[in-house]
Amino acid sequence: MSITKEVKASDATAQKMFSKGTLVEVSSDDDGFEGAWFAATIVKAVGKDKFLVQYQSLRTDDDSGFLREEFDTLHIRPCPPETLVVDHFSLFEEVDALYNDGWDTDEEIEFKHSDLRPHQDWIDGKWIMASQALMKLLYL
Template sequence: MGFSKGDAVEVNSKQEGFVGSYYEATVLMPYEKNKYVVQYKTLITDDEKYWLKEVVDASEIRPTPPPKVMVSGFNHHDFVDVYDNDGWWVGRITGRSPTHYSVYFDSTSEELSYPVSKVRVHQEWINGRWFTPQ
């Protein structure tokens, strides 16, 4: 799938310490073959003056997931995305209280608690279609 200037996307970080995270961005322009210049919506430059821009490979970009998939609740081991540290991180549900979910992250071997409002259904972009892992 190709992207066009202005497309809302999420960029999957391949950097050590950030694997398993997705950051919201806008495509500024195609760059070279299979690369794009993107501007992040939540990440800023080191001098904290501008939104971060970078060239990323097409394999690291996916469209913004469809609007929130409605669920009545998550079950133990369900895959979810959690909004933390300016991006969405993939994890698995390990517990629940009335207002929070406990989530385990394979990428960091951590289990943390998040308010329900910071948790969404995890979806994978495969061959141009969205899938919800079981």
């Protein structure tokens, strides 16, 4: 398949996956936000590979409503699937921590158990548990 066809196919997939009202997570490259994923809702498509989203927890500067921002498809992913409730995590197990209204893996501070979730990666259109992703890297 040519690069052009692959790009068109991925644009079409994004348009289907990220339709108006879809709950997603978005990530920003802005200072202080790198690596964190924030819950948002798709408001509308803006061009071929961009979407306007409304955050579910981040508010505008004047606190009049929830913040809206445009993101390209590289910074949008579906919400990860629910996982079984974990009663404890192992030492050095990769987790996401709810920190400053976003899910982050980069902070190494003490968190309440209720603010942690097993880390999952969005790879090639599928959710992969962090432990499975590591196994793939080690045994490829």
